Amino acid sequence: MSATRWHAPYAWLPGGLARDVAFEIEDGRFTAVSPGSEAGAARRLPGVVLPGLANAHSHAFHRALRGRTHDRGGDFWSWRERMYGVARRLDPDSCLALARAAYAEMALAGITCVGEFHYLHHGPDGTPYDDPNAMGEALRQAAAEAGIRLTLLDTIYLAGGLTAEGHAPLDGPQRRYGDGDVAGWADRVAGLKPSAGMRVGVAAHSVRAVPREALAGVVETAAGRPLHIHLSEQPAENAACEVFYGLSPTRLLEAEGLLGPSTTAVHATHLTEADIATLGRTRTTACLCPTTERDLADGLGPARALRDAGAPLSLGSDQHAVIDLLEEARALETHERLRTLRRGRFTPEELLGAATAHDGLGWPDAGRLEPGARADLVAVRLDTPRTAGAAPDQIMFAATAADVDTVVVDGRVVVSEGRHVLGDVAALLTAAIEPLWETA
Numbered sequence: 538m539s540a541t542r543w544h545a546p547y548a549w550l551p552g553g554l555a556r557d558v559a560f561e562i563e564d565g566r567f568t569a570v571s572p573g574s575e576a577g578a579a580r581r582l583p584g585v586v587l588p589g590l591a592n593a594h595s596h597a598f599h600r601a602l603r604g605r606t607h608d609r610g611g612d613f614w615s616w617r618e619r620m621y622g623v624a625r626r627l628d629p630d631s632c633l634a635l636a637r638a639a640y641a642e643m644a645l646a647g648i649t650c651v652g653e654f655h656y657l658h659h660g661p662d663g664t665p666y667d668d669p670n671a672m673g674e675a676l677r678q679a680a681a682e683a684g685i686r687l688t689l690l691d692t693i694y695l696a697g698g699l700t701a702e703g704h705a706p707l708d709g710p711q712r713r714y715g716d717g718d719v720a721g722w723a724d725r726v727a728g729l730k731p732s733a734g735m736r737v738g739v740a741a742h743s744v745r746a747v748p749r750e751a752l753a754g755v756v757e758t759a760a761g762r763p764l765h766i767h768l769s770e771q772p773a774e775n776a777a778c779e780v781f782y783g784l785s786p787t788r789l790l791e792a793e794g795l796l797g798p799s800t801t802a803v804h805a806t807h808l809t810e811a812d813i814a815t816l817g818r819t820r821t822t823a824c825l826c827p828t829t830e831r832d833l834a835d836g837l838g839p840a841r842a843l844r845d846a847g848a849p850l851s852l853g854s855d856q857h858a859v860i861d862l863l864e865e866a867r868a869l870e871t872h873e874r875l876r877t878l879r880r881g882r883f884t885p886e887e888l889l890g891a892a893t894a895h896d897g898l899g900w901p902d903a904g905r906l907e908p909g910a911r912a913d914l915v916a917v918r919l920d921t922p923r924t925a926g927a928a929p930d931q932i933m934f935a936a937t938a939a940d941v942d943t944v945v946v947d948g949r950v951v952v953s954e955g956r957h958v959l960g961d962v963a964a965l966l967t968a969a970i971e972p973l974w975e976t977a
């Protein structure tokens with residue numbers, strides 16, 4: 538790859554906001570990042586340049602649900618039934634089309650890497666495809682064509698739920714999620730190989746879906762990989778776990794060795810003070826998904842308390858009610874304001890850190906504008922109706938995904954002047970989503 542040079546009026550470097558920054562890129566890496574530089578013959582970037590954003594929690598097929606689930610009220614559990622309806626109708630081809638469009642929408646929003654929490658493994662009745670990883674390979678292809686990196690978090694899902702009486706068997710659309718047992722899941726995961734744009738991680742869906750006796754096998758399979766798990770998203774999950782196991786979900790995961798710096802606990806919404814302390818002490822990352830958590834009426838996660846306890850924070854768009862990591866980051870602050878009646882709970886630097894956290898996805902060399910790092914950058918305009926008049930160092934509190942102008946991933950331009958290399962992303966989304974509802 539030939540060397541390129543870019544120049545931006547402002548850029549958010551590891552030491553803070555800098556002016557007149559030149560970026561030199563070769564072979565997909567920053568070779569020099571120089572503030573106080575003349576533009577010269579460099580390609581010009583508008584506004585403020587940020588590191589590439591990391592979407593740490595995605596269910597790509599949920600994008601088909603946006604604007605389709607608001608007519609009946611209800612709660613998370615009633616929403617889940619409608620999600621199952623979409624899950625029944627997907628196959629590798631339709632999964633590819635939907636994920637490619639969803640990942641392209643992410644690129645338009647400045648997302649350069651996505652963690653896909655993938656549990657839609659087999660055919661509708663649970664029968665494996667000829668290639669048992671056909672759905673995962675569709676996601677690999679989708680990310681490559683959309684121009685972003687992928688961490689495929691292949692998810693173990695063995696039980697249909699947890700009550701005070703124990704775990705229920707998989708039923709209905711859940712059958713396509715399961716591999717029979719932890720050994721069957723581990724064997725299938727072994728068939729997934731990393732590639733230049735994809736890392737292979739693992740996930741345990743939740744304490745509802747993975748019985749305690751399988752957790753040791755999850756730890757063994759996860760060795761050396763990112764490990765993610767939904768944690769305490771719903772009070773009902775906590776109550777069932779307390780009655781059946783005599784432990785909170787957090788304490789159960791700690792007892793079975795799942796917590797630690799390689800683990801990301803997704804949502805972490807309904808935690809006790811002891812749970813928060815445990816996640817902090819073990820340096821387990823907490824991935825909050827604020828726009829999903831408010832869309833599904835899940836509740837407000839204790840973001841500031843988790844960070845103060847020592848748990849790193851990351852962000853996800855989860856079910857894609859919104860794909861906008863700037864809004865997810867801003868919601869960390871605004872939700873804390875609602876909880877505490879105080880402003881300034883997170884600094885802009887802390888919000889940007891959560892939005893660019895790549896370590897939990899297995900890409901520790903990304904998320905920073907510095908020599909040697911992967912050459913990801915996101916230019917956010919300062920002259921739109923939303924950002925006009927905003928101070929460059931407060932762009933996290935003004936900009937939205939609509940203000941992203943240019944996105945470079947590993948040195949490749951994926952978005953230019955707000956347009957994706959695939960063309961009309963709205964048309965791609967419409968073509969992928971409408972057939973799923975026509976057959977409903």
